[in-house]
Amino acid sequence: MSIWDRMFNFDNYGELLQLLQNSIIAGALLGLIGGLIGVFVMMRDLTFAVHGISELSFAGASFALLVGFNVVIGSILGSLIAALVIGVLGVRARERSSIIGVLMPFGLGLGVLFLALYPGRSANKFGLLTGQIVAVDDPQLLWMLGVSVVVLAALAIMWRPLMFATVDPDIAAARGVPVRALSPIFMIVLGLTVAMAVQVVGALLVLALLVTPAAAAMRVSASALWVPVMSVVFGTVSVVGGILIALGGSLPISPYVTTISFAIYVICRIAGNRRMRRGWVPRRRLPVNQDAANQDAGKQDAGKQQNGRTTPVETGVVRPS
């Protein structure tokens, strides 16, 4: 078989599709919650933390595999421990980075040890790191459904206060939002999502589902509605698309997922740059006193700036109309 045939094989597609229903459903769920959580991961600067949590989740999952325990539970436990440690110890960004940098290789090492000790099929082993097609059986799917419901409920309840606490902690605290308490709560919800992602795309590539879709969405929009929506769409398309393409082959699904995810990001980035060059939003021409105030929007590129009038500014610079 040529490389191409190994990568893209659509023999018996219909049958395979039937068999892998569970994976596709799991993938869709992951796209949904990963896309939503990803918005907060980007805004709270937790990209590195996600990677750290996924390594420890992997350690938990491989330990569970070794001792014959439920892999999903192992994955969740590893995730939660990591999430809480990072959330509690690493409140400041720099501290957080160093804690993650320390925890991560330890977790990965443990996971590698447990995998090496595992006497079973190598396909199973590899899957925890890089994701595999035939990973999701019915009990696992039920677990994932349960976790998804919990994550969605938690996000639905705390979306606004969490967004407030993330963007403007001072004012949020003044309004009675429990800014400090929300941090560990969010880390728990994040940990649950990561644990799920490890099952489908493997520990090394969780970022492709938790970070890339949200990052892509934020390149093209600032809307509080459309960013999460697009993030979910991008994430789901990446996972489900990746699974559908990888079905026939014998290779892990993650390269397909990450490539689609990356391609979406690149397109969004190009589109976003175009929009940025045009000034992002047209600014309306306003009467004199407010116009002068808009003149110092020097952060934006020239594009469609609506500065028009000649208004002396106290530094003595006169801007021509």
Place this chain on the structure above:
Amino acid sequence: MSATVTGGVVTTPDHVGPGAAATQVPAVRTRGAALAFGDRLLWEGLDLDIPPGQFVAILGSNGSGKTSLLKVLLGEQPLTHGQAWIGGEPVRRGSTAVGYVPQRIAIDEGTMLKARDLVRMGLDGHRWGFPFGSGRSRQAVRSGIDELLASVGADGFGDAPVSMLSGGELQRVRIAAALASDPSILLCDEPLAALDLRHQQEVAALLDRRRRQHGTAVLFVTHDINAVLDYVDQVLYLAAGQFRLGPPSEVLTSTSLSELYGAPVDVLHAQGRVIVVASNDPSTVYHLSEDDNCAVDHGQPDFRELEP
């Protein structure tokens, strides 16, 4: 109505009749309020009576307890002694009757959030649960926010991400966010510190307009009273564990402040501006903005304007 302050009589805002002042519930009221951190006493015996629509400037040296007073009114800091009420109700945490414009502009560079969404958060950002809104109420909220943005002169950039706004624009958006819940008092912690003179004037005028039209009492913590001197009804000056309270003409005098600091202090008036200087050493200035974000008064270039 013009802003006249004579003796102890203070300005009442446009929509409040002259007779109403006596029967109104004060916007802010404290009795015997004292605040101390361990051994360090910030102020005590503070009896404030701030009617709706009054503009109060809170001045004082660093560490004199200005920000702490705001925290008390926000319900975040309990008083050591005494009590405080806002609009007749005891002070509590997270009250929507209090609008707050904090000191530092702390919004992260990478935040992709529209200006109007920041204002929206001032309205219901603290509420739990999914925002289920039917088309009509959503429309009402949206037009409410549009009005608010227009009132602070921010309607030209309501849809722009906050990371793309300049300092002056962002500050106006924050004020709109603080006003979103239609508060009865507005607490401002050095809101003009990072702005150039034109924007200082605009923001100050905007606050004055608001308190006249809506009767919102404004408590304005600042290092430099000059930007708002025209609008100020009362000055609360905190220093050395004591305070002075009264109209600017009474509080900002050499005798009054020398007494307060326990050291010779000169209050100079030049072209309608007030400068507070320690007598012994004329180069020591107590009042021109020592805030390290605002280098304007020292004649140095404002480094924020040089940012790309």
